[in-house]
Amino acid sequence: MFRRLPFALVLGLAVSPAAATEIDSVLLPSTSEKAAAPRALRLAETAALQPLAALRPAKEGAVDQLEAIAAWNRSRGVPAKNGFARPLPLPKSVRFTADLLKSQPSRLAGGALLAPPSGGLVWAAAARSEDAYRLRLHLSQVNLPKGTRIWVYSEGTDEEVSVDAGDVTNAGELWTPSVAGPAIRLEVRLPEKGLDGAQFTVDQVLETFELDSEGVPQVIAQPKADTSCIQDAACYGTAQFASIDIQKKAVALLEFIVGGAGYLCSGALLNDTDETTTIPYLLTAHHCFDTQSSASSLQAFFDYITPSCNGTAPSLGSRPRTVGATLLATNVGSDFTFVRLTSLPSGRGLLGSTNEPVASGAVLHRLSHPLGQPMRYSRGAMEVGTYSCSDVPRPNFVYSFNNLGGTFGGSSGSAATRSDGRVIGQLLGSCGLIPSEGCSPYNDDVDGALAVTWPSISSWLTPPVSDPNTCKPDENTLCLKGNRFKVQATYETLDGQAGPAKGVQLTEETGYLWFFADTNVEVVIKLLDACSYNQKFWVFAGGLTDVHVVITVTDTKSGEIKTYTNPQKTKFLPVQDTSAFATCP
Numbered sequence: 001m002f003r004r005l006p007f008a009l010v011l012g013l014a015v016s017p018a019a020a021t022e023i024d025s026v027l028l029p030s031t032s033e034k035a036a037a038p039r040a041l042r043l044a045e046t047a048a049l050q051p052l053a054a055l056r057p058a059k060e061g062a063v064d065q066l067e068a069i070a071a072w073n074r075s076r077g078v079p080a081k082n083g084f085a086r087p088l089p090l091p092k093s094v095r096f097t098a099d100l101l102k103s104q105p106s107r108l109a110g111g112a113l114l115a116p117p118s119g120g121l122v123w124a125a126a127a128r129s130e131d132a133y134r135l136r137l138h139l140s141q142v143n144l145p146k147g148t149r150i151w152v153y154s155e156g157t158d159e160e161v162s163v164d165a166g167d168v169t170n171a172g173e174l175w176t177p178s179v180a181g182p183a184i185r186l187e188v189r190l191p192e193k194g195l196d197g198a199q200f201t202v203d204q205v206l207e208t209f210e211l212d213s214e215g216v217p218q219v220i221a222q223p224k225a226d227t228s229c230i231q232d233a234a235c236y237g238t239a240q241f242a243s244i245d246i247q248k249k250a251v252a253l254l255e256f257i258v259g260g261a262g263y264l265c266s267g268a269l270l271n272d273t274d275e276t277t278t279i280p281y282l283l284t285a286h287h288c289f290d291t292q293s294s295a296s297s298l299q300a301f302f303d304y305i306t307p308s309c310n311g312t313a314p315s316l317g318s319r320p321r322t323v324g325a326t327l328l329a330t331n332v333g334s335d336f337t338f339v340r341l342t343s344l345p346s347g348r349g350l351l352g353s354t355n356e357p358v359a360s361g362a363v364l365h366r367l368s369h370p371l372g373q374p375m376r377y378s379r380g381a382m383e384v385g386t387y388s389c390s391d392v393p394r395p396n397f398v399y400s401f402n403n404l405g406g407t408f409g410g411s412s413g414s415a416a417t418r419s420d421g422r423v424i425g426q427l428l429g430s431c432g433l434i435p436s437e438g439c440s441p442y443n444d445d446v447d448g449a450l451a452v453t454w455p456s457i458s459s460w461l462t463p464p465v466s467d468p469n470t471c472k473p474d475e476n477t478l479c480l481k482g483n484r485f486k487v488q489a490t491y492e493t494l495d496g497q498a499g500p501a502k503g504v505q506l507t508e509e510t511g512y513l514w515f516f517a518d519t520n521v522e523v524v525i526k527l528l529d530a531c532s533y534n535q536k537f538w539v540f541a542g543g544l545t546d547v548h549v550v551i552t553v554t555d556t557k558s559g560e561i562k563t564y565t566n567p568q569k570t571k572f573l574p575v576q577d578t579s580a581f582a583t584c585p
Contacts, residue, residue, distance in 0.1 A: 043114055058132070068081075069217055077409070085205065088204060093141070121189070124188070154180045242420075247415075248375065286448075302348065304375060322341045324342040352423070357451050367415075383399045399446055426447055476502060478503035502515070523543040542575075550564070
């Protein structure tokens, strides 16, 4: 938070002239989502394990750290703090070898061990922190083979979260997703390949807290600060802000870890100009986080909004979320951080943006999560003047005067948008006579200017136009016959394992698919040009599996799609389709 310096000399960084670019917002369709991974075996639960650690309630065993959170948030420190890590009294080092598959012990390093029929090993354990709101586990010295899956689930609720270990590991450490306390149960499933040398150490529990209106953990204090200006976003609709429904689906409550402490911010998904892809780009503030380590720990919770005006808040664990992100760009100059999330929940909104400077008096809208609360709405007017606050010069930052609602810790990084729904910046904090008071009429909101940020992120938001009639290969997509034909597949086992097949190209006409390990070929596929014979492209496939498989082949030139299905518990039925595609050449 900053105090205004009236009529200060502005020495901002020069903004290079750029062609005006405006990107539209879009609301993606909601789809019936099927889990991309199997459910946890709940081995820690069924094995009746004793927890690796049972910590005393934080209000008894970590009072000094609770008071540190309270002091930070009362002083309007940014980003808002909402948690801290506590070490396990006895860290547990877990090491795996291929010999465990033969001996199959039921216990390992204080946890349960199982070799399931579908292959690999599953290790499970639990930890407790009494009276906890939400918990995460820290794993250090992480060396896990590709394809390792991690689950966490809570006690007495349905909350269960699964992630690919590779998506959340950075420099040999990872933070699990959070679940509601007071117990967190961990399950790690490793494939057979790579067991020798696989390891990790469970050494910390991070506990997060619900905050009162001063940002003080509710376990030690009652609300005191004035938050009367805060407006429930559920009370506002398109009559007040035409694109608010898209905004509500684009805004996320962000939780992340910096230096062993938990923090809160807000962020928003941004749209790009490539209509052939949907990439989950998210914009927040540099002062929230600026390292890949913190990006790997990121949880983005969507749809955290009351079901009706001033209604009861839903549980955070029931909301759609993503875990982990790739840091793409960040800079203190306009206080931005730009990441790509690991996934995108169904029905999201992607916000438009503009690199145009904002006119004086323009109405600006904002949805954010002050102090980690359900989504709140605020509105203001752009101020173009000569004053600025220390360290936040114009034109790198834009100033607006709130005339409805307010911002607090946790609102940091939230998108400021014009009335047409396009983002013009992200929140740094407050500037004014009383910056510590979020409802004060004597403060301005200060946002990093997207017009200044633009050159740093435009390569992602406005990528070169590519030929839509070509296939783009990736780990889940085979591209055959000069990138004309796209081959993708999914699988599902009897015990609920499911996901996209991985593709490996062999020649221009052939490739193979694998499901569980890259040494285990499951399906071979071939696409032949028989136009000189019967004016068709042919599809052949053979399999070495009896699981449920769905293969989809797309002719990107004509848009025609062919689907081939192998039923569950059926030896793979050969595909010999000699009339698959009729668009020749």
